[in-house]
Amino acid sequence: MTRSALERCVGDPRRFVEEHWGRAPLLHRGDPQAFAGLLDLGDVDHLVTETMLRMPGFRLVRDGEPLDPSSYTGTVRIGGRPLERTVRPDLVLSEFDRGATIVLQALHRQSGPVARLCRDLELALTHPVQANAYVTPPSSRGFAVHHDTHDVFVIQTHGGKAWRVYRPLVELAGPEQAWSDALGDPGPAVLEAELRPGDVLYIPRGFPHDAEARREISIHVTVGITATTWVDVWRRVMRRASEHRSFREALPPGWASDPSPAEEELEVRRKELLDWLESAIDEDAVREMARTFWRSRRPVLGGHLDQLGRAEEIESDTRVRVRPGSVFVVEAREGRATVLLGMRELRMPGSCEPALRFVAGRTVPFVPADLPDLDASSAVVLVRRLVREGALEVLGAGD
DSSP: OOOOHHHHHHSOHHHHHHHTTTTOOEEEOOOTTTTTTSSOHHHHHHHHHHSOOBTTSEEEEETTEEOOGGGTEEEEEETTEEEEEEEOHHHHHHHHHTTOEEEETTGGGTOHHHHHHHHHHHHHHOSOEEEEEEEEOTTOOSOOSBOOSSEEEEEEEESOEEEEEEOOSSTTOOGGGOOOGGGOOOOSEEEEEEEOTTOEEEEOTTOOEEEEEOSSOEEEEEEEEOOOOHHHHHHHHHHGGGGSGGGGSOOOTTTTTOOHHHHHHHHHHHHHHHHHHHHHOSHHHHHHHHHHHHHTOOOOOTTHHHHHHHGGGOOTTOOEEEOTTOOOEEEEETTEEEEEETTEEEEEEGGGHHHHHHHHTOOSOBOGGGOTTOOHHHHHHHHHHHHHTTSEEEOOTTO
């Protein structure tokens, strides 16, 4: 049985959530083939030398400092129009040979395997996921000690890299607690390890770390999890405060010169705010955050051109399955069934709800005839529509 992306990253997902998520680093020694095909040296070579990478999807870093893009990019012309800050492979390779680390940013937008890994993790964690890759020359270091403001899985795919993780100087560092040398010395490392292909290191946000390649080229994919926090929930709730008339009243004229009148009124306003919050904070606040998460996921549509060509061939006995990585969340509202498909919404008659919920809960292939509460013709029409929308895919004879 194929293991999920989270299992490949942490081994035991339940133990990871209970003991490590947001709390402590985790080193998972994986099968060397666990991430085969994710990103190897040939993939990097292809992206750098045979495609047209541009800033800001690419950068070079040496000893913790980004190189001036003008030293490795140029302008090309397409259809007579200039395309600036385009990577020059010859200059990139020259800088790499002199110790610069290649950083492939937003790799989940450029690589199908990385995109599918990120989506699998998103579906398991329901927090936004992104990925960068770092290609470091032998015995070189790309970045100095620092902490990230998001959790990361460091997935080693080629060569080896020595990592050190230190105690946090800021607990659960968020965007407002970015790394600064002024935070001081994090002290001795709490975890030291050399990662080899298949190994994964989980580093919670706020834990300082650094790394250095061994005597060979190192490639690792850093999967960043931008956690949705309670601060995000409260900010969303507070945006609704402007709907309350009293909160839109101005402070007294001249308040900045003499704050005392405003200070005298503050206690009344504070009580009013607490009363308002008691009614404003309900389960809908979290549910709306969930809808925002699902509606902001980009569809994973690799191979969809072929699927569009096969949609009309679907009959009652055609085997289909939910497309791996597909967002498929069913809601019933105002007598209609709504399917959240990431950045798209599919609205259908309420009579389709049982069939849609059947699809949403299905983890193995099925045929249109399996759909409940629909006649044969209607089931085929629905499945064809879902294939066209990229939610389902038609299986071949050997699948």
